[in-house]
Amino acid sequence: MAKRKLQEINAGSMADIAFLLLIFFLVTTTMESNYGIRRKLPPPEDKNQPPPPIIKKKNVLEIVINGNDKMMIEEEPAEVKDVKKIAIDFITNNGKNPESSDNPQKAVISLKHTRETSYKMYVSVYNELIAAYNNIRERYAKQKYGKPFDKLTEDEQKKVKDIYPQKIAESIPKR
Amino acid sequence: MGKFSKKKDSGTPAISTASLPDIVFMLLFFFMVATVMRENGEKKVTVRMPSADQVKKIEKKSLVSYIYVGTPIKKYQAQFGKEPRIQLSDAFANVNDIGPFVLKEKAAKREEEKPLMITSIKADANVGMGIITDIKEELRKVNALKVNYSTKKGNVMSNFKN
Numbered sequence: 001m002a003k004r005k006l007q008e009i010n011a012g013s014m015a016d017i018a019f020l021l022l023i024f025f026l027v028t029t030t031m032e033s034n035y036g037i038r039r040k041l042p043p044p045e046d047k048n049q050p051p052p053p054i055i056k057k058k059n060v061l062e063i064v065i066n067g068n069d070k071m072m073i074e075e076e077p078a079e080v081k082d083v084k085k086i087a088i089d090f091i092t093n094n095g096k097n098p099e100s101s102d103n104p105q106k107a108v109i110s111l112k113h114t115r116e117t118s119y120k121m122y123v124s125v126y127n128e129l130i131a132a133y134n135n136i137r138e139r140y141a142k143q144k145y146g147k148p149f150d151k152l153t154e155d156e157q158k159k160v161k162d163i164y165p166q167k168i169a170e171s172i173p174k175r
Numbered sequence: 176m177g178k179f180s181k182k183k184d185s186g187t188p189a190i191s192t193a194s195l196p197d198i199v200f201m202l203l204f205f206f207m208v209a210t211v212m213r214e215n216g217e218k219k220v221t222v223r224m225p226s227a228d229q230v231k232k233i234e235k236k237s238l239v240s241y242i243y244v245g246t247p248i249k250k251y252q253a254q255f256g257k258e259p260r261i262q263l264s265d266a267f268a269n270v271n272d273i274g275p276f277v278l279k280e281k282a283a284k285r286e287e288e289k290p291l292m293i294t295s296i297k298a299d300a301n302v303g304m305g306i307i308t309d310i311k312e313e314l315r316k317v318n319a320l321k322v323n324y325s326t327k328k329g330n331v332m333s334n335f336k337n
Binding site: 022037040041042113123127 | 192195199202203206207209210225227230231232233236239244293295298299300301302303304305307308311312314315316318320321322323324325326327328331332334
């Protein structure tokens with residue numbers, strides 16, 4: 001039998017097909033930014049739960065935001081840009097200032113807001129508080145281990161977190 | 176005659192387009208991989224998220240349930256008003272629908288994945304904290320304690336411009 005040559009398929013339109021698909025995916029793609037502030041909510045209230053221990057007033061940094069997004073920290077008006085510094089000073093006070101926290105383990109930040117406070121204000125203040133904790137932990141990690149916090153092993157990270165626990169208390173605004 | 180035809184040949188040679196499909200395929204695969212087919216379908220509320228810089232990326236998108244909060248888009252304003260509303264999946268919802276919604280999402284996951292589930296709140300920067308607080312209370316009731324406040328990456332001060 002004579003060898004018959006196989007007919008070649010014309011691949012010229014391959015590019016067109018690929019383009020078509022490409023454009024479809026280009027249009028449907030939403031590069032969704034999936035970033036966010038992580039938060040663990042306190043477990044649901046239990047009637048039998050013992051009342052929370054009384055915390056000394058000096059160990060609490062009281063932040064209050066009103067319905068017009070104006071903020072008071074320890075009864076002094078404050079701006080968002082000041083929050084980080086105030087929080088760092090408060091957490092790392094270690095009893096230097098008798099009016100401020102005894103030590104980082106006891107330091108609690110209380111965040112109060114009304115139902116009218118805007119979400120962006122809340123997120124901004126919250127972000128600054130986390131920034132304060134991250135900043136302190138970062139500093140401590142560098143000092144003790146000579147490495148940035150996220151390069152530490154899990155054990156070491158836990159130790160740092162135990163020394164500077166993140167204690168942010170929120171209250172439920174009344175209707 | 177031969178002389179003339181020779182002259183015609185000496186143009187710039189055509190660029191081979193043989194590798195064009197390859198290049199296009201490469202792009203195609205990139206977009207195919209990067210595409211997230213949105214399960215939630217239509218968005219019925221406008222959400223302009225606030226910025227923050229102490230953010231973490233959500234790794235496992237399959238373990239996240241989303242709650243959208245914002246003012247209804249124009250089309251629905253006649254029906255639902257201009258006050259911020261909650262959107263779950265593709266429908267408007269009330270605060271007390273959140274509990275069942277989260278539990279339903281949870282029931283669909285495998286046992287070992289259940290504790291890893293995250294609820295992501297995608298709220299508009301200008302909504303009041305009242306509605307957010309209600310959502311948080313509902314989540315606490317059904318023990319969905321891992322919450323993510325969805326934000327853009329950026330400086331917090333940009334939240335207060337304009």
